[in-house]
Amino acid sequence: MTHRPRRSIEEITDRTDRIIGAPTEALAASAPALADELLAMGEDVLDAWLIGKGQTPTAELSEGFRLLAQHRQAARGNPSFNACRETCRELVYHHNLIRLSPTGEDAPRNIRLGAMVLRHLALFVEGKLVADGLGDFCCSSRPIRQGEQAELKTEAL
Amino acid sequence: MGEQKYKKVAYYPGCALESSGHAYNASTKAVGKELGLDLVEIDNWNCCGAMEVKNIDPKIQTYLSARNLSITEEMGFDTVMAPCNGCYHNLKKAEYDLSHDAKSVEVNDRLSQKAGHKTYEPGKVETIHALDWLKHAVGEEEIARRVKNSLKGLKVANYYGCMYTRPRHIFPEKDKGPGSESTAKPHFMDDILAAAGAQNVDFPLKTACCGGAHSLSDSDTSTKLVLNILTTAEACGADVIATECPTCHTGLEMHQIRAEKVMGRKTHVKILYFTQLLGMALGLSPNKVAVQENFSDARPLLKEKGLA
Numbered sequence: 001m002t003h004r005p006r007r008s009i010e011e012i013t014d015r016t017d018r019i020i021g022a023p024t025e026a027l028a029a030s031a032p033a034l035a036d037e038l039l040a041m042g043e044d045v046l047d048a049w050l051i052g053k054g055q056t057p058t059a060e061l062s063e064g065f066r067l068l069a070q071h072r073q074a075a076r077g078n079p080s081f082n083a084c085r086e087t088c089r090e091l092v093y094h095h096n097l098i099r100l101s102p103t104g105e106d107a108p109r110n111i112r113l114g115a116m117v118l119r120h121l122a123l124f125v126e127g128k129l130v131a132d133g134l135g136d137f138c139c140s141s142r143p144i145r146q147g148e149q150a151e152l153k154t155e156a157l
Numbered sequence: 158m159g160e161q162k163y164k165k166v167a168y169y170p171g172c173a174l175e176s177s178g179h180a181y182n183a184s185t186k187a188v189g190k191e192l193g194l195d196l197v198e199i200d201n202w203n204c205c206g207a208m209e210v211k212n213i214d215p216k217i218q219t220y221l222s223a224r225n226l227s228i229t230e231e232m233g234f235d236t237v238m239a240p241c242n243g244c245y246h247n248l249k250k251a252e253y254d255l256s257h258d259a260k261s262v263e264v265n266d267r268l269s270q271k272a273g274h275k276t277y278e279p280g281k282v283e284t285i286h287a288l289d290w291l292k293h294a295v296g297e298e299e300i301a302r303r304v305k306n307s308l309k310g311l312k313v314a315n316y317y318g319c320m321y322t323r324p325r326h327i328f329p330e331k332d333k334g335p336g337s338e339s340t341a342k343p344h345f346m347d348d349i350l351a352a353a354g355a356q357n358v359d360f361p362l363k364t365a366c367c368g369g370a371h372s373l374s375d376s377d378t379s380t381k382l383v384l385n386i387l388t389t390a391e392a393c394g395a396d397v398i399a400t401e402c403p404t405c406h407t408g409l410e411m412h413q414i415r416a417e418k419v420m421g422r423k424t425h426v427k428i429l430y431f432t433q434l435l436g437m438a439l440g441l442s443p444n445k446v447a448v449q450e451n452f453s454d455a456r457p458l459l460k461e462k463g464l465a
Contacts, residue, residue: 113392
């Protein structure tokens with residue numbers, strides 16, 4: 001479990017904008033730290049969702065990453081959250097890319113792309129939170145969840 | 158040379174391809190014709206249930222999609238091709254529900270009887286997407302052989318959207334190893350356009366949500382999500398975002414305009430259906446694949462790249 005202060009989604013989107021716009025040299029100089037920061041901010045985004053849902057965010061790891069365990073936790077019983085599954089995995093992937101070659105010439109580009117992926121995750125979760133107070137945002141899977149409890153309108157047909 | 162069984166299939170265009178997605182309809186048919194494939198539109202088809210009916214009662218959505226499958230079977234086809242991600246998803250979901258959920262079976266049977274048509278039984282019809290169709294009926298080798306106007310030099314970010322691969326359990330044919338589509342990293346569109354000469358860029362948001370369902374009810378969120386997709390594609394070096402879903406395509410186009418008007422954020426990447434790109438690579442004119450119908454005017458870029 002994280003002991004650092006969590007950042008709000010607004011703070012995270014502001015921070016990602018600053019990272020994306022930062023000079024290449026600055027990104028290159030702090031590549032490993034930025035890789036870790038991006039991943040930590042991704043965890044904060046999912047914390048916001050889980051806490052909003054009244055759950056205690058997991059401290060466990062999945063495939064070596066807390067972010068993936070959090071995503072699994074968030075999607076349990078809520079399949080629409082799978083719409084950000086690959087976004088979480090892409091964030092982990094970019095973290096690994098940067099960490100594997102922090103001094104490589106691609107590191108600044110990977111940091112920017114990682115920040116863009118993080119921004120998408122933040123916007124997606126923010127949208128879900130805002131839509132109707134933890135309401136549904138994703139179109140594709142809402143009925144699958146609802147179908148378990150829904151009163152069938154077809155009964156009247 | 159591709160699989161024979163997919164060379165003539167039933168065609169379910171769905172509502173979007175008769176309206177906002179008309180360019181997708183026109184380009185899909187044009188590409189099929191050029192490649193010698195037969196598409197037979199199913200008779201008297203109805204809405205797949207889309208999001209609206211599904212959100213009211215998923216069982217009615219299952220019935221509506223099953224009715225289209227029933228007609229397909231009655232017409233003597235065992236395969237139906239649905240180019241729209243929403244339709245494709247819903248037909249696959251109906252197939253899954255009718256195989257796994259007794260209540261869905263009961264509702265489908267009752268409504269089918271009341272409507273006076275044969276009840277669809279799962280397993281009779283295979284639903285495929287336009288990507289499956291071209292990949293399996295033709296294949297990359299044949300596409301590469303048929304290319305008259307290579308997409309060489311065109312950098313493409315392939316955007317699949319969220320419904321083509323999710324939820325995984327309704328797509329049992331995916332994730333089956335070599336030759337099959339991947340739900341985590343879909344590649345059929347990449348494969349097809351690479352065969353047509355395009356240079357695909359590594360695009361990390363290829364299955365990310367575009368906010369399509371809330372395009373009108375929560376426009377700001379949709380605009381922000383789309384803007385992030387557009388700017389990420391540009392950061393990856395893409396000239397074009399290739400789409401395979403009319404909802405995503407329309408969302409990307411409309412919110413590209415809205416991002417500029419409301420947020421003052423102009424992006425330059427062009428948005429084209431993958432069938433439009435493939436059609437031009439096969440030698441069809443931009444007009445034939447309805448490029449002029451797109452809001453995102455790619456004609457100057459296509460001219461620059463020798464495609465128009």
